[in-house]
Amino acid sequence: MTSGEETAETDGERRRGRPRNPAIDDAALAAARELLAETGWDQTTMVAIAERAGVGKPALYRRWPSKTHLVFEAIFGWVDDAPPVADAADPAEWIRRSCAYTLELFGRPEVKAALPGLLAAFRDREDLLTTLWTDFGGPGVGMLADTMRQDGSDDKGPGERDAAALDAQATMLFIVGGSMVLRLLMADDAAESIADRMPDILLGGVAGRPPAR
Numbered sequence: 001m002t003s004g005e006e007t008a009e010t011d012g013e014r015r016r017g018r019p020r021n022p023a024i025d026d027a028a029l030a031a032a033r034e035l036l037a038e039t040g041w042d043q044t045t046m047v048a049i050a051e052r053a054g055v056g057k058p059a060l061y062r063r064w065p066s067k068t069h070l071v072f073e074a075i076f077g078w079v080d081d082a083p084p085v086a087d088a089a090d091p092a093e094w095i096r097r098s099c100a101y102t103l104e105l106f107g108r109p110e111v112k113a114a115l116p117g118l119l120a121a122f123r124d125r126e127d128l129l130t131t132l133w134t135d136f137g138g139p140g141v142g143m144l145a146d147t148m149r150q151d152g153s154d155d156k157g158p159g160e161r162d163a164a165a166l167d168a169q170a171t172m173l174f175i176v177g178g179s180m181v182l183r184l185l186m187a188d189d190a191a192e193s194i195a196d197r198m199p200d201i202l203l204g205g206v207a208g209r210p211p212a213r
Contacts, residue, residue: 027053028060032074037109041117044071068121072128075111085140092203094144095171099199102175106183107191115184144168174202 031052035044046067050057064070085101088094105111122129145168178198182191 024053024055024059025063027055028063028070029074029077032071033110036071036075036113040113041071044113046070066125068118068125068128071114072118072131075108075114076132085143088143088147090150091144091147094140094147095175095202096199098140098144098172098175099179099195099202102179103182103195103198106179107188112183115180141165141168141172144171171202 028049031049032044035048035052039048044067046057046060049067049070050060060070064073085094085097088097106115118128145164148164148167175198179195182194186194
């Protein structure tokens with residue numbers, strides 16, 4: 001095993017046993033976030049997580065097949081929360097809320113520490129990359145596409161509906177990709193002025209009108 005990616009030796013080791021104890025899950029996920037912020041990706045090993053959480057390493061492998069899967073859930077375990085754009089009234093409000101939330105998410109110390117390792121691991125973990133887009137991007141993309149169709153969408157043809165879906169996906173990619181790169185490449189104080197401009201730049205093209213203030 002390497003420090004960058006630890007896996008269980010057998011599938012049986014991680015899947016046998018009693019039903020999962022939510023307290024162990026919570027302790028392990030919290031420990032992973034703490035260690036990432038304190039020591040970074042390489043030092044956040046399954047052994048270190050188990051010790052910090054006060055649980056046995058086999059208990060971790062019964063829940064997560066690798067460090068990558070555990071860290072992924074620790075920093076992106078928000079899928080049960082209400083989306084911050086759920087009640088956005090129009091595309092402009094959706095974009096502003098989505099930019100604010102995504103920039104805040106990728107600015108968290110544990111997320112910034114985990115991203116380089118996760119991005120490298122995604123090459124061998126397509127399941128996680130698909131999950132990231134489906135769970136993080138999917139619901140928001142659908143909501144944005146719906147708000148784009150609100151101006152008489154029932155009268156539009158299939159081609160126009162598809163265009164709204166494509167615009168929504170492109171917008172989400174700009175927001176997620178831009179937020180991630182911004183937080184990885186720039187210090188927080190230097191990033192803020194650029195972050196403030198992101199919604200206005202997107203709105204100028206996506207919403208087809210001057211930024212709404």
